[in-house]
Amino acid sequence: MKILHIISSGGMYGAEAVILNMSRTLNENSHSSILGVFSNSANPNLQLHEVATAQGIESHLISCAGQIDRTVPSSIRELVARANADVVHAHGYKADIYCYFALRGSSLPLVSTCHTWYDNDLTVSLYGAADRFILRNYGAVVAVSEDVRHRLLKAGVRKEKIHIVRNGIDLRPFDNAAPSLREISSPDNAPIVGLIGRLATEKGVDIFLRAAARVLADLPATKFVVIGEGPDREQLELLIDELQTRNNVFMLGRRDDMPSVYASLDIMVSASRHEGLPMAILEGMASGRPVIATAVGAVPDVIVDGHTGVLVPSENVEALAAKIVTLLNNAAQRENLGAAAKRLIEEEFSAERMTTDYLHIYEQAIAAKKQQASAHSISSAISQGKTK
Template sequence: MTDSVRVVHLIQGLEIGGLEMMVVNFLQRLDRSRFSPVVCCFDTLGDLTAQVADRGIPVHLVQRRPGVDLGYIFTLAAFIRRTRPQILHLHNPTAFFYGTLAGKLARVPCIVYTEHGRDFSSGWKTRLANRVLGKLVDRVVAVADYGKRYLAEEEGIAAAKITTIHNGIDAARFAQDYDVDAIRSELGLTPDQPVIGIVARLDPIKNHALLIRAMARLAKQRADAVLLIIGDGPLRQELHSLRDELELAGQIRFLGARSDVPELLSALDLFVLCSKSEGLSLTLAEASAAARPIVATDVGGNSEVVEDGVSGVVIPSDDIEALVAALLKIVSDPELGRKMGRAGRERFERQFTLEGMVAAYQELYSTCL
């Protein structure tokens, strides 16, 4: 291949988030001798823009109007014609809608759609639209096998078009030997205190309220256990109020958005994700990379990351009894937690590395040419 293949990535924006971080990490590792990426945002740019632009990757804002903007299809098609990509890569449902139609108008040779994860309880209109769009794209990627099954069975996308490529993260960031006692000391924690953590946006879908209520029950048996809530979002004040109402100020710390997640994970005895819905959670992959045992709800691709009884405990969604029991089980048996953590790291190395994800996408791109 003498010339690199131009790939336009269509994404809502480059604000800090799991999907956006995955795309940025992917772009930074892409083989630039083979592929020449361009990013097109349709709502906003965001804080991650500099990380992409600093690598010499063009970032454009081709903004749509609020609501359903049918005229945007033609605006986007004009941008694509000027950019002349061989591959148009669409990220998540809104990009799927606008990008598929604009890409066809612009006669892009290959259109790839990645379904990163969404609430699959869609209405019939959405399913019908996706059934039509699925016939127009050339390749579809699901980040978890559950998503692949849904897209094929419920939205009628040909199974032969769909490939599962798990989200991957940089293993090196989570393999360092951190001074755990020093990190705990900075947080006001003792070396032998049970420390539970969650890294997630403070959003209703992550169900932090359930975890806070579970801590109230856990505190009756393990008053020394502490929960670190890492992340920020629209429910910050509401969750603070719930903590105070339950008189858990001593057991629950809100750390806000942090850039030192690998260090914080190293200080945990147990990682929790009690979401009501997920795609394939990057934070679960990160916790696995950090060799932490995990309690996770059985939604989305969570059970593809966490092997129940081996690398953690998988529980029904919104089940406080199961959540409390799982927390108590691991907190009460540190050796079991360490064994689960080691198993999780081994599973991560087999299935969820950034290098593996990038290689899989590059192979997929090659099949388009």
């Protein structure tokens, strides 16, 4: 089967990791996964395209200028024909909208994955409203959590079209990775607490930084790292200066050695205000790290408080800081949480399991499209017979 993934990518984040994990697994199992990545000349965002190409995954750039580019649908149709795709799989509201207008009325099944649900930004909210209307016309819509499924139902997507597929990861890179950040903890082997994610409001990086300041009042040797890039970087840097934590907090940007980064952490934190099923949490758990996370989206489906991680309320600086201090003071608890987390990921969140689930959805979407075409042919034949 040939699957064409279409995405507007802002960097290497959760959806991109899902696509790469699925593509590698598909290609290793006699299928073909091809990427179409939107590229704006003013802000090309080529990271996904470059990483995919380096990993031997076929990837093509689709020129997309500005908020609306009327040439994109025809570019998608050309790529579909060139790839000889059996299924087109859209990721994100921009891909959903363009793929719909490119392929409506065609015999090709459309599948979309709703990786998360953001409605706090006006522009995103407007696109999201259009997206949710358009998704009603897709052959299948995948939600990464029960929370996202519920929101899709409220938006009017029919129940029988919605499938839940939990994100999966390639476990191999996380086995026995060597730590790469220990120079930060030298010379006293200070503990490192890290947050991995896009530097944007929904990720709660500001909450993490404020919690770090509280922790440092009790455990002043602790080091904190933030991995990722995004639109809020400048104001987050200002917040670090305001909190006077510059000597202990490090903004490390994007990293290409993530398994080694996770291996360096004593605790991983997710402070998100909104989430689907964060890949960073799954990767941290696969690395055997104890994770403290806000109880939002599908996070409680993965983290059982006190067993596979620790849950805290969203936007609660005091609660987050208190849990960090508790875990830093209890090495045995950190080890137990990390081991239980790793077992869970190995058993339930592999890339192989995720890819198998998607293949079933693709097969169903193809069969439904063929049935629809057959019914249309019969209806047309009957209509022609009546007119003779």
